[in-house]
Amino acid sequence: MTVISVHSPKGGSGTTLIAARLAMSFAGRGRPVTLIDYTRQDTLKLHFGMVPSQTIQPWQGAEADAPVIGGVRLVKGYGSRMAAEQLVQDFSGGDTSQLFIFDISSSNLELRHEISRFADFNLCVLEPSPADLTSLTLLDEGQSIRELQNFGVVLNRVDEQYKLSRHCRRFLAELLGEQYFGIVRRDEAVNEALAQFEVLEKFAPQSVVLRDVTALTNMIEAHLKGEPGVSTEGADTATRRAV
């Protein structure tokens, strides 16, 4: 049983996208994944190709089956009477291979705290913007994020055509070291896919987002297994060693 929380200190950074893509990515690797939506917006379903009119009811017990799409069981946690930990217990049924991913609203810092107590990994999603970087300092009051355990930052919506994007990336990479979990680049195809109620894989199979999330999944998997972070961009250094 593995628990991953996805959260951003600043709203609108794309946590839902990251959580949804991560869930699909893990499911694609054969793991049973339960994605628990703790946001009010209820936009998670869009990433799975559902239309706005289809709603998922807040989970209230075993009265109704949660929908499973693409190997991911979608559960609405927001508005549920059950505590997050209870949810995990209920669903796992003792199956340790189960993976739970929490999409946590940026404003709900308490929930983040609560989940981080039992989460195996906490992913913080940022955008390359000054506001996001600033918000990072307020994540855990009184504690430097550098000291957080099982914590990683992914930079979302990076566009290397822009100077700030490039610089943020370089800055974060240097600042965070092992806690830096790479980037997910901005691709307009993501938005268009949502607008068309289509899954990204079908709509834009070449999207860089897919590739980047795969890389992110690799890093998280490695982290969960206790391996040192594998940088996908370190080929240059690796080769140099080999020469």
Place this chain on the structure above:
Amino acid sequence: MGNSFGFLRKVMMLPVWMLVAFLAVMVISVPLDFRDQWIFGLGVMLAAFIVSRTKSRRGTLVLAGIALLVSTRYIWWRTTHTLEFGTPVEFVLGTGLYLAELYAWLIMLLGLIQTSWPLHRPVVEMKGEPSEWPTVDVYIPTYNESLDIVRNTVFAAMDMDYPADRYRVFILDDGRREEFREFAREANCGYLTRTDNKHAKAGNLNAAMKKTDGDLIVVFDCDHVPTRAFLQLTIGWFQRDPKLALLQTPHHFYSPDPVQRNLGSVEDLPGEGDLFYGPVQSGNDLWNATFFCGSCAIIRREALMQTNGFAGETVTEDAHTALKLQRMGWNTAYISARLSAGLATERLILHIGQRIRWARGMTQIFRIDNPLFGKGLKLPQRLCYLNAMLHFQFPLPRIVFLTAPLAYLIAGQNIIHASAALIFAYAVPHLYISTLSSERTQGGDRRPFWGEIYETLLAFHLVKPTVLTLLQPRKGKFNVTDKGDLLDKTYFDLDAVKPHMVTIGLMIFGIVFGTGRLLIFSEPGSMPIGTLLLNIGWATFSLIILLAAVSVARETRQVREHIRIDQTLQATLYRDDGYVFDCSTINFSMGGVAVRLPEGMDLTGHTINSISIPMGDDTLTVPVEAIRTDGGILRLRFEPLDQLYSRQLVRAVMGRADAWQPSAPREPVSGMRSIKDIVGVDAVTFKRILGPSLGRVPVTLTAIAALCVLAGALTPSFAQEAPPLRSGPVSQDLGAGMRQSRMTLEDLSIRSPIRLQGTRAEIGIPFGMRADEVATKASVTVNMAYSPALLGDLSQLVVMLNGEVIQTVKLLPDGADGTTLELEIEPALFLPGANQLNFRFLGHYAADCEDPFHSSLWMNISNERTFLDVTVQQLKFPPDLRKLPAPFFDEHDSMPLNLPFVMAARPSDGELEAAGTIASWLGSLASYRGFRFTPQSGVLPEGNAVVFLDAQDRVPGIERQVTGPEVAIVPNPADEFGQLLLIMGRTDAELKQAAAGLAFASGFVGGQDISMKDFRVPAFERYGAPRWLPTDRKVPLSEISEPYSLEARGLPPGPLSAQFRVSPDLLFWPGTGGKVDMAYRYPAAPWLDRAASRLDVSLNSNFLETLPLGGESVLNRLVKGAQTVSEERKAKVTLPRYNLFGQNELVFDYNLILADKSECTGMIPTNVAVSVLADSQIDLTGAHHAMQMPDLAPFAGAGYPFTIRPDLAETAILMPRDADAATIETYLVLMGRFGDSTGAPTVRARVTREVNPNRMHDEDILVIGPVSLGNDQDLFHGAPVSFAGGQIHVPASSLMDRVGSMASTRKRNRAAEANDTLMAADEFTGMIGFESPFASRRSVVAVLGSDTSRLPGMIYALEDIDVIADVQGDLSIVHGDGMASYMIGSSYWISDLPWWLAFAFWMSGRPLFMVFSGVIVALIVAGPVYALLKRQERRRLQDMDSES
């Protein structure tokens, strides 16, 4: 302790190494005949192929060893066997080719030393704090290159990963250009310039050195863009090895070189430099002989200060600087990682220009500062440098190789003196294995045969620079290689390949001309088709290479402003609608990039805004503009970049550490695949040249090939004719001194029926008359047949004796079928001494106009049924010593010599020895006429006789007191016409003294008796027989034959002959036989058809060679007009060993053909004379003596091995104590034969009656007598037959031995068959040969008979050459009319060969053993060489560890 043990081991290994060295010398030098050489060649080729399948370094060394052996063998053969030239032109051309091959061999040898173990030097980490790393000055010298090129290099250099405060980049601008100064300021790098351009690049660098102060100096040519890792990956070695002066890295070219570019059809062709920057420099590194290549290298300032900077004396300052550094004891090193990349020369003509500079520079160094001499270098270093310098001497040899076949095809010169088949047999293994070996060391860096193309491309242009520089090393100036030029249209650079085109033209002409000349002009049969094929094959190969070289001159258009660099990287594309996706790049240039779009990506209606390229741990995103898409490949152009961007682009594209590393080493390509590629290139070029007219060529080629095959089938074979039997003249005694004899023409040495042709033909038959006889009655009986078409009234046969006409016979048609005429001869016409019987044929078939060579003009005279009957009356002369050997032997006697020997009834040993001496003396005189010596005792025979008298013997009728060694002639009391030759002595010794004195003496003063007391018997050397041609000097024909026998007159002139004898055991090996250096003379007149006339040389009826009777050259004839002159020519004819016997006849047969044979106009020349000049020489020098024994053939022919000492000084003759007359007669006749063979009397033969091992241990033993002698087990236990139980048979053990001896090279044993023959016969008469039981290499020959009376008959029968031919092996039995021979026992050698030559000879019969030896030598030598190289590698890499 360990040391002394090591020393001991070395001493113990010494014999092994000597053996290996000996075997190696054998494998290299032992010559083989055509067949065995092919066996050897195929064997080593197979072995080499198997070795080449193994991938280990040891395998490489073994292969190199085999290659070296086989190639050295080839060169050795070329040196010792093929450098014989007939004309000055052949000499010049042939020597040129030989020198070229020698050069190639030397380069191969040096190459093996250099490249068999490339050192793979790893990169090492930098040590210590970055603030303590050495300071580095990066020099980028430039003279006239464009800033666009220099800019990239400067950017990349400034972006290298190294502490910024510890290195600086300088532009060294010899062009003194303002824009460069400006750029340097903007880019913030150093800019240095100077006022003059002295010493070009070296001067530029030296000037800069004075202005900077870094510990290390890095030089980049202005187009060599370094990767960021360059310094980090190289400088570590300078920290490790304080004596390291220079570290070179490869020059990698990211643009294709002219060959790669212009021959784009060949896939993935390695660059020309890949070989040098692969195995060669790595190999140099092993020996600490890496040299500086002008760029991409790091040099220690401290070392450079000692050599006063970069060397400026030569135009290749780089290599010379390295050489100077190494002479000072500094080390150099090479790292084969591609850490920078540059532009290859763009155009062929520039490429050639650059190579001219290199070739000149290297030649300059070779002359000015030869690495072989001077101080400071170790031997391997000298050799590595030498190879680099010699490499550039390839132009002349390459041109020679290309054009060599023209010498034969156009000029008809044979520049390799050997048959084409043999050349193939030697050259194919050499070429195959050396190719295999170089493929192995060169790997995928140089494909097979491409080296030839590169060299061919340059060869013609480099001749002048290399040769002139070799002569005048200090002339010439530096020229800069232009790079990076653009070519706006495809064109053919004819100037660059004009010489190649001319050569191609010559080659094609040569092939057509050579083939045509051979087909049209040469007689069928004498056509050297093999030579033609060899030369055509060779020329075709040259053509293939030349065409490929020419193909390079077609300069392909180059439109790209920037060179594309193939790089596969993950990149990201930004579409204008915000879509972002990944793609992979295909290639980059500084102007744009091509990417492969992901599948299903459609860009219709969209554009691409930007591309992101990964760059280390960063990415570079630049705005782009899409140019076009096709097939999923999108080409993008970078928008104009500012300096920052372009700097980053350089960094992204060219700066990555792994930018140039090949993903895997290039796969080696097989020779076949390579030649296929090259032929493909040729075909394209050929098509371009010929256009649509192609397609007819193959038809012509097929026709030529078919004709060649046809001509080959016409090669004649030479049948041998068996010589006829000979019965000998018959003589009948009529009493009272009257004698009648009948001699057939055959008895007078006419061996075949006489054939007379033409209108006038004549033959003269010489014969002799004894001086003490006169003819009283004579007649000649002629048996003849002639053409029935002859006109009876005009055609005649004229029979003449000594010039006088006996009778003229009209040749009437009714007698044409066969007529026998008996013509009385006036006895007075006979002369004492030499006489001659002539038959002259005058033939006519028409009354007026007739063709003198009409086929109906012939007549035949039988040689067997035409005879002379002569009745003679003997004359009485007083005894006179002066006339000796007459009357006992008269040289003009046509009858066989028949002389009784009167001896004691039981002659003593000494008496027999004396008789043997006389018999051999007379035998040598009577020679071919035959002789019989019948021993008698008690009574005196009629006629002449030899009488032996000692103190005790008394012969009735001779009253004479023996007083000492004495010889006398007295009248025969028993016959008034007879005389007796008395040999007298009181003791055996005196008797022998008397006999020897007689045998050796010449020119007695006269009188009846003479004492031989004071005579000293001369000694003979081994092989000193007077009649055997000496092997220590050439013998002129005048010494061995009469002058008249070397001259002939008439048409046809008839054969000329010369007889000679040689030791039967001559071994010419490693040569093939003796030689005749002959000169011959004949009239060269207009009536002679020069092309058809010939001189045939044969030896012992075996045809050897046809010599031409050419006339004056066409030119001379034009100038002087046709003149009748005597023409003299020289020729060398080989006398093959297998045709040489103890007795030989060399026949020169002139075949003169008339030029004009048409009817009525023919003018038959009369009295035509031809000759072989008497100073022609028989050359047996260099022959050794060696014979595999037992062999009865040389015994029967020449008394071998006893006659090795012609006086039989090492011979014991064993006879029974009570030898009967037949045994003694056998003995005498044998001695006569020995004397005949050697020309020397057997004065030192020892006759004995008992087997005495002590005396016999240094003697050859001749046993004569009854078979009971064979019961002596001491002597006969080694014989091939057993005498046990009175029945002669082959012992069972010998039958068993057969299996074991099957492996020997001798012909199969026939023990069982021999046994059958022996068992079937109830008696035995025969000869047995075997090795002496008392001494090795000594022989026993036993002449035994169960009935001794049959023994003389067996020996007399040997006069017949057919019988003698049957005697061989170790057992020869009288069987029917002839002899049956068998080889049963074991064999042994008698030879005077030195042991090594004996071994070599032994080896020459065993090509597979030679293959085995070669492989073993290579395997054994590879071991220590492997260890040596491994140790050297460790030393080169570890050495430095220990110092760190």
